[in-house]
Structures are given as C-alpha cells and as structure tokens.
Amino acid sequence: MDDRVGTYQRTRRKFAAIVYLITFCWLLLGLAQWLVVLLVSPAKDTFLSYHWMSIVCFTLSITLALLFIFFEAARFVTCVNWLITILIVQFAIMGLFALVANSSWPELIMWFAICVLLLFIFVLLGSVIPHDLTLDVVILFVISFVFLIVSIFLIMLHLLTLTAHSFILYQLFVSVIILTFVMYHAQTINGGRFAEMRVNDYLLASIILFYDFSVMFLLTFYMQIHYKIATISPAGTTTKAPDDRNTTASNNSTQVYFF
Template sequence: MERRTTRLLAYQRDRRKFACICYTLTLSWLLLALLQWVLISVIAEITVVFVEYYWISLIFFVVAMMLVSIFVFFERVRAITCLNWLMCLLIVEFVIIGVFNLAALSHWQELLVWFFICMLLLFGFVLIGSIIPHDLTLDVVILFVLAFIFLIVTVWFAMISILLKVPYSFVVYQLSIAIVVLLFVMYHAQTINGGRFAEMRLNDYLLAALILFHDFIILFLLTFYQQLVMRFIVGATTAARAVSEANRGLSYIDPIIGPVQEDYVDDDDSNSTTAVQKFA
C-alpha cells in the first residue's frame, strides 16, 4: 500500500512538471509570435514586403503544416532529442511567418487587443478543462460528432456570407469554429494534466505545446475579420489607412460588406463607362 502511494505521488509530481513545461513552452511561443507580429505591423518597410509578396507567408504556412503532420504521425521523429526540438522550433517560426501577411494589414492596437483576448480564451478554457469533474477524454466520439455538426453549420454560413452577403453571417461562422476549438482546448488540457481516461505521455511535452499553440493560431486567425473589417479598437476612421508612409505607395481598403448593386452608366460625353457602386 505504501509503495502504491509512493508511485502515485511520483506520478502526480511528474505529471505536474510535464504540464508546467507544456504551458511554459506554449506561452513562450505565443510571446515570440506577438513580438514578431507587432514588428511586422509597425515597421513600414517590412509591412510592404509581406503585403505585396503575400505568397511568402503562404509558402511558409504550407511547409509548417507539412512539418507538423510529420511531427504528429511519426513518433520516431519526436523521440530524437535534437531533431524534435529543431522541427518544433521550425514549425512554430514557419507558422508565425505564415501570419505575417495578415499581421501586416492589421493595426498594431487591434492586433494586441485580439491577441490577448485569444490568449485569455485559450488559458481560460485550459483552466476550465482542468477543474471540471467530467472526463472529456471519455467523450471523444461525441466531440468529433459535435465538430462535424458545427462543420456543416460553418460551411452554410460561410456560403451565405460570401455569396449573399448576409449581415453578421461570417460572425456566426467564426463563433461556430471557436466553440469547436475551445471544446478541444478543454480536451487537450485534460490529456496534458492527466488523471483522466486518456492522457499524453510524459515525454511528449513538445507535441502538447504544439497542439495548444495551433489551437491559439486558429482562434487568432478568426479575429482578423474583426481586425481588418470591423475595427472595434481603432475605429472606422482607419478604414483606408495607408500601409506605408508617403514613400511606400501601398494602401489597402476594407472588403465589401453587405449586398452590392452595380449600375453601369454610359457617359456619352466621355465615351466611357463608369461603374457606380451602391452599398445597401
């Protein structure tokens, strides 16, 4: 009995250490990402590059997804000490660079506020998942069924948002995805903290931190609609804010929101056709 108690205490100590490493790594990577995204948003010369050559971010993001797939599905890669750290750092940095093109368009104040909102949601639901008595790892099938239902909902609202321009339909799309992600954040937290039906192995702290990091990335990517279109923080006065100073020569404007009606008026005097857009 005493030996069993000793093993249990040792397991709990190792599990707490594992969870602490996971959350510390996740927080470190998030702060690293924040620093780089703010610099991209503020420094004019870099902003122009990633707005004009957006495909740079696209390439890095695609490569990051390929690397993370290898990291997840090939256990031997995670077992090699130097290689696992190298791949993990490359994945994190490539994902960060993959968001540069969006961060370049965002105002730094919007970016900061939404970053901390997403970080609060992430660690808040990690805490909720850790303290609730219900074991979500027993309900993984239910979670995937709910995820599939929400997938159907998101596709429908995405279509009516893109094609019919229904007001606030994209917000419903965002909320549906966010709910699914936060459910899985609680599930991941329980597998990290242990003491449940399913738990992560104690040597997989890099994988656990990567999972939480990508949970955050999904939430943060969703907020760029608010950052670039709604602009709750800096206001509508920056809707046509120049990306650069006078020497940059590059600007961006808001995408069209709501139904658009186009009337083509023939101007006989100038022999040209002018497109007049009326926004509902």
C-alpha cells in the same frame, strides 16, 4: 501505492507546467514578430505584395507538424525534436504575416489578448471540470462534424451574399469547436483522465496548444480588418463596420459599389 501516486502527480504537474510555459513562449514569439511586420514598413510592404510567401510558410508548418506526429522517433531525439518544433512554430507564425500586414497594431494586440484569455479560461475549465472529455471522443467528433457542416454553409453564404453576420456566426461555430478541443487537450496534458499524453511529449503538446490558439486568432482577422474596434479615427470615434448591403451609385455612367 501512495508513493507511486504522489510521484505520478508530481510528474504530471511538472509536465503540464513545462507545456504551458513553452506554449506561452511561442505566443510571445509570435506577437513580437507580428508587431515587427506591422510596425516596420519594408516588412509590411513585402508581405502585402508577396502574400504567397505566407501560404508557403503555413503549408510547411502543417507538413512538418504531420511528420512530427506520425514519426514518433523524431519527437524523442534531443536537439532534433527542438529544431523541428521551432521550425513548425516559426513557419506557422510566418504564415500569418500576410494577414497581419493588413491589420493595425491596436486591433492585433486587442484580439491577441482576447484569444490568449480564451485559451487560458478553457484550459482552466478543462482542468477543473469533473467530466472526462477524453471518454467522449466519438461524441466530440460527431458534434464537431455537425458544426463543420454548419460552418461551411455559413462561409459559403458569406462569400456569395457578402453578409457580415454569416461570417461572424461561422467564426463563433468554429471557435466553439476549437475551444472544446482546448478543454480536451488540457485534460490529456494534465492527466488523471482516461486518455493522457506521455510526460516526455511536451513539445508536441505545446504545438497542439499553439495551433489551437492560431486557429482562433486566424478567425479574428475579418474583425480586425473590417470592424476596427480598437482603432480610433481622427474624429475620435471607432471605425464603423462596413454595411452588409450592396449600395450602387451611378455618376456619368460609372458604377461604384459600397459593401
């Protein structure tokens, strides 16, 4: 019995280590490509002008991910599973190009680091907390659904009233949902809980963690573009956030709107 327990624990630790290593590689791959888009003018101009390419790429990523999940046979065919995984991750990375092109490299690096740190902290929390979140799937989905309702209300409020604080609250609510599922996914990867991933499903596990990161990172682009915290202006001060209120100025019958 002890030998079997020891073998199981070693197998789970090896599986978890492989998953986290692959996920880290995906993150580095994404950061490298996003920086290229920002720093290479032709690439930046292309995705600023043809943002529909990012929409197509992200749609392809999600479609391939769904096929990868529901057609299990594809996940266990050597070379085919790696090819599909690389395509899923690559299309997801390219899906962010249009957003990245509107940002700046100090903002991108800062928020990338914050999201990676949050991912690491909540993977660690999910691994060490004694409570088994995999037993509470129904509760997690109920809470997530309530948070989803609040999030939709906040994003609609932002779109209709142009208030920045409603989007920030929306970002926080969605981030809480994602980080909760990061802990849940960490428990299924590390094992020893009611539900756990199969030890040969390391590619799927890395895709799930990469999507967790991608959603958090996507939410930061409003801050990256409108609240330039890391970008220093020529005067040596950080760029101020836009005002929530709509200010109207008239000059020679011309109206200019400031947000």
